[in-house]
Structures are given as C-alpha cells and as structure tokens.
Amino acid sequence: MKITDVTLTLFAWDDIPRASYGKHTGVFGGSGSLGLLTISTDEGIEGHSFLGSAYQPAESDAGSLIKVLKPILMGQDPLDRERLGAAMHKRNQTLHTTSRAVGCVDIALWDIAGKAAGLPVYQLLGAFRHKAPAYAASPVFDTVQEYVDEAVSCKENHWGAYKIHPPMLWKTDIEVCSAVRRAVGDDYTLMLDSMYGYNYMEALRVGRAIEEMGYYWYEDPLAIQDVYNYAKLTEKLDIPVMATEQAPGGLDAYAPFIMARATDYLRGNVRGGITTLVRSAHVAEAFRMNYEVHHGGNSLLNVASLHVVMALRNCEYFEVLLPRTAHTWGLQVDIEIDRDGFVHALREPGLGAKIDVDLIRRKKIAVLA
C-alpha cells in the first residue's frame, strides 16, 4: 500500500459556545475553524483526522502539516507508522512543525491501519475493556454557584465524576471545591485541575484543603516544567498529584518526572498522536503509575482517545470537557455517555466515526494540498 495524497480541508465553525478553560485559552467563542486531514492510498483506503479545536483554529498547524509533513508521507507505506513517526518527530524536535500536526497524521495512519485490518483501533491495540467510566470536566465559571449547579446536574445525570477547572485564585478555588463537595455529598468523585496556575505554597495549601475534602486527584497545580517543586509537593501530599499532560517533547518528557518522583500519575493527550500516547501510558504502567488520558480537543480526536482508553489498563476514566457543544463539530454522531455514565468502544474498523461530510462541504474554507 502507498500513500497517494495528503490534503487538509479547512472548514468553518460558526457557533462555538462562549466559554473559558483558564488563562491558556482565554474566553473563546463564535467563529473558528477545524481541518479534516485526509490521507489517501492506492488501495482506496482513506485515513482521517481532525486538526484544531474551539480555541485553536486549524490554521495554526495546517501550514507545516502540508509543507513539512506531507513530503515525508507521499509514496510511503502508511503501515510504516514507526518509521514515518520517527521522521516526523525529528521535524518537530527542530521546531519545523508541531506535535499537534505530527499527532494528527499519526491518528490518520492508525485509521488506515484499522480499515486495512478490518478492526477498530482499540482491538488493533489489543483491547483491555469495551466500556469505561466517563467524567465531566467543567469550564471556568465566574461564580461559585455555577460550579455547584453544574456538579449537581452531572451527579443527577449519572456522570461518574466531576472535575473542576477553578477560577485560578487559590482562596476562591478552595471555596469552589468546598461548595461543590457540600452540594454533591461525600461519596461523589471529584477532582481538581488547577491548570499550571499556583506557586509552590499556594499549591500546597490548596492540595491540603482538597485532601480534607476527599478529592480524587490534583492535576497540574504547578507550572508545566516545574519538576523541582512538583517533587516536593508530591512527596508532601497524600492526594495523587498528576502532571505531564502537555508533555512537550512527547515521550522524552516523562523521564525527568519519573526520575525525580515528581508526580504520582502521568497524563498525555492524543493530540500528540495515538502512538506516543500508548507508549507513554505503558511507561507509566511499568512504573506503577496511572495514566489518565486528556480529552482530545475536537470530536474526532476524542474518538481517537476513546480507542486508546479502551486499550489501557492503567487509565481509569474517559474525559469529557463541558460544554459538549465546544467539542462536537464535524461528526454525524458524537460519543454517547450511557445512563450509567459509561462510554462504549466503537466497533467499526479504524477510528469508526462517521464524519459529517455534508457539513464540511458546506462550511469549507479552503483545501490545502
């Protein structure tokens, strides 16, 4: 099999709901764009992936994907995922492209492999389970009440757990966590994701407070690369600390955290590709660490995450970021959460998602080739 074409169809997204996930996204909403990556082969099999998100237009990475990565892929066997991946990662390391672009290609190659094999990606990986519990992750709200209302609503709608993205002022954040805990009761699973926002002392105070409240994990309290203080914090706290979701540098990012005992759990994002995600999860597993998979940022990447989550023993949950309408554009049918709060494996070959081809055609901005 040979790759015969690589195209990126940019399509508009006009009704993105207004929301924020903190300083790193700002307040977004309104118009944006996604990109449909299509890798075509001489056997008629096509692999797909989506580029971009509600707060990161596809144009950011589209240029280097076509200019830098496409030449690496043309005429090559799409099943040479490791070899092609190594070549693409080299260009990422020298900053000629981004890990998002490389990841987008990797996912489309897995889609091709699954279709060639007649198997859904999770079975290609080797299934661990066919369903997994989902948790809802909040946006950043302006008031404590909004968090309370959403948490209670999630609990009533059978979500397995609720994760808070707090306002990022440490005292207010403790207030939010406390109010939510009171509202949902002691038995409901809650997590806090503090999005790289605290200094060490703030992180320690918040950590101690949410430990008392029985929170399940404490995510990204410190700056992304702050291995030094993460080591201190992780040692002090009982609650599991989870860093490394951004993993700049891909698989290489984890060794310093592991060696320094700087985090209890590892994390990663399918945006960097299925291959790197699965490998780093396996590294975590060998070191007796959970590896919780970050949401994918767009509807098709979330499907890719779903496949990986079904193949991992050491990932407990599937993450769903609210509001859902900020992540459900471009597919005919989105991932369903059942009445018990579980998501189920997709059974069709490859990624197994039905892309909304009509929508993409209607909203087409440009085709990069």
Next chain:
Amino acid sequence: MKISITNVDLVVFTREIERGAYSPRDGGFGGTREFAVLTIGTDQGVEGHCLIGGYSTGGTRHAIDSIVNFLRRELVGHNPLSREAIWARMWALRRRRSLSTAAIAGIDVALWDIAGKIAGLPIYQLIGAAREKVKTCATAMYWEEPGAYPENVLALKEGNYALIKLFPGGGLERDIGICQAVRKAAGADTKLAVDAVFAYGRSDALRLGRALEELDFEWLEDALVDTDIEGYRELSRALDIPVAAGDTEYLSLETLPEYVLRNAVDIVRADVAFKGGITPTKRMADICDAFGLRCELHHATNASMNIATLHVALAMKGDTHFEVMHPVSLHSYGLTDYFKVDRDGFVQAPEQPGLGFDIDWDRIRKTQTAQF
C-alpha cells in the same frame, strides 16, 4: 470484531539436541528434550500457534501444566483480540500460582498470530513497521580450547553480521586472552561484544570492562549476576563501554523500572520468551525509548519465539541487532521455513500474516508423545 477462543491445545513432541554450551559452569545442553506446539483456536476458524520449550532452557512441562491447569480457562470463551486484558490477567497470576513465563509468552505470541491473520498483516506491521530489514548479531558457543575462538570468529565473519558476540567462559586472564586473540585475528573493523553469562564479581568485571575498552568492544553483557542491580550501577557508571544486562526472566517489564531508576545499565536485553510475550517486550523497548536507553533483543529459545522477536525488532523505534545463535539448527526446528540472513547480514521482514511462518506438523507428529 466479535470472535471467541474455542480451544487451547498442546501437542508434545521430542527432539534430539546436539551438545553445546555457552558457559563452563552450567552443565551445557543437548540430548532428548521435550517441546510442545500451542494452538489457540477460535469460532471464526482462525488459529494461532507458538512453539513452547527451549533447546538450552527447561520448563516445557511447567508450561504445559500452567496452560492446562490454569491459563486455558482464562482464554476459552474470551475474545482473542483482548490481548491487553488477557496478558494483564496472566501476569497477575504468574507468581501467585507459580506459572510458567514461557507459557504466558506462548499464549501472547499465539494471540498476536491470530490478530495478524485476522488483519491480513504480519505482526510487525500490526505494531507499526519501523524497518523492513534488521541487522544481525552472530553469537557463537563457548569453546573449551581458547585457540578455537579466533578460528570460529573468522568463519562467522563470512556471514557479514553487523556484530559478533563471544562467550569466552569466565576467568579474567582467559577471557582477556581470548578477546585479544579474536581482535587480532578479526581486525580493527569487526564489531565484537562479550557475553559473560554472569561469571564475574564486581572488581573483576570492572577489570574485564577496562580491557574490552582497550580492545574497542561494543558492549559487555551479563558480567554480574542479574539481581545485582547496585553492582551493575557501579559498573556502568565506571565504564565507558556500554554495560548490558537481562538475559533471564529476572530483568522483566516488572523489574526494569528498578534498573532505570538506579541508572544501572546502558543496554537492556529483552526477548519474547523470557519476558512473557510480544506485549511486554514491546513495552520494554518503549521504556528504553523514553529514557534514551538502548534495547538489544535477545535470542529467544525456539523458532516461534525467535520469529516473534524478529517482529518486535522490525517495529522498534530504537536500533537493535537481531541475535542469531550458532549453529542455527539449534533453534530453527519446528517450522516449515525460517528466516535467512542475507549476503549483507540482514534479515528481511516476514510477508505472511501473523507470525508468517507455519508449524512443521509432519515432522512434529513423527516424535509426538502426548496431547493436551
């Protein structure tokens, strides 16, 4: 895909092994040995196979007992594509029930064989191909007569192997003498390595390492007993020549983190038989990748396991040799065909789905002793 395992069968057979040794201290090998063919069958008709048993290692009956009395029931009725769930379960039972690692490895390989056949792809392409051919390392025997080594290495050089590995036997003066003579005979451009088969204590291992550095050898393997993680740490920190370890079950996916956390080795040895399957071997390669360590795949006790190790080598991001023990007839038994080392010292990727090689039923049935 909805598919179910219907049967897990074993055919036990004997074969005559020619005598040989890798070390003067472990009694050598040879004579009549028992092997088995594991077959996992499914309701879709597709079957996976793997040979169980090693020409120089024991445990065939242990493997049979583990499969018949414990592991079979973990498989029948289950989806063979749920490899992650199955492997996790088998490994969790392993020590508690004193189960055979070779049995777990055989089952994992047979499941990958099934997956490859369903997908219509050779296993290495299922994992994700990194290369279409792999360079080789030729490993010869232990010889009692030191003079035999240079002659043996010169004969091996004809095969264009990327590396030639020696079993000098242990004993500082003898080993250094052998390595000097081999280097002289083979010339400066031949890549050489030593496998010390756990013969040394810490100070002599250091002396040997220094001598090998002078002789420009590629690596020193299994110098100390494999459980001496602290000793390996000292040795690898002191020497420039890469220090390799792991040719037994002890350095596994489970214990590798201990070696990593203590910076104990430069090269990790892994193979499908001793580590419990393709599934853990690939993970060990990934861990090495994450920490910038080298992973050198090890010869794996029988023909199926070697082919399975070949698939991992073709899918590994890191550069590895594919180890070819000599004589090849020791480990090629049981398949109708086998890999060949080409004129440039490479082994090409298998082309057929799954493992890509078939069990030699005609030959095996002739010496069959039992069936389970």
